[in-house]
Amino acid sequence: GEDVEQSLFLSVREGDSSVINCTYTDSSSTYLYWYKQEPGAGLQLLTYIFSNMDMKQDQRLTVLLNKKDKHLSLRIADTQTGDSAIYFCAEDQAGTALIFGKGTTLSVSS
């Protein structure tokens, strides 16, 4: 099917690592994206990975890409309460708009 799939909820304690997983559909996607939506706001691009990479690190964020399994993950190290948000993964498909997952709500408790 055409769905990008994510788990709906993740709950972690402050200071722990968070791992948000996503499976996508198009093996020819060039870029895969992670967006963050804070309460009452629009989606903002958090990070992205080029499809010929298997890992990208950006400060507390690590993106892992397994092209064989079409699996994308976002790891947030030392998760803070300010990281509480909805996280969307998205893939590009040739000739069409980005395909977004339904979003994973991350809840961080202190």
Add this chain to the structure above:
Amino acid sequence: DAGVIQSPRHEVTEMGQEVTLRCKPISGHNSLFWYRQTMMRGLELLIYFNNNVPIDDSGMPEDRFSAKMPNASFSTLKIQPSEPRDSAVYFCASSRPEGYEQYFGPGTRLTVT
């Protein structure tokens, strides 16, 4: 750049009324997208435009919904007549070509009573 601008930020209207949502994309972006977000259905793509031309409107729920992009700096999403089930947050986003990263506006929260 001011980013994607949407107006109004909040709209409360009665069932049966016409609602018009507005969007100004980022200058230089040639793709524009309208999304709807609800708790039940998540983020749904309604329609998108390339160079002011509608490309894919398969996500538009029904004939009550219409979207226009008369020029590169303005788009509208109209609902007529509105129904309570149209209550949602409507986002506009823009990008360079359609497959590139999208920049989202702050959204319009629509409540239809």
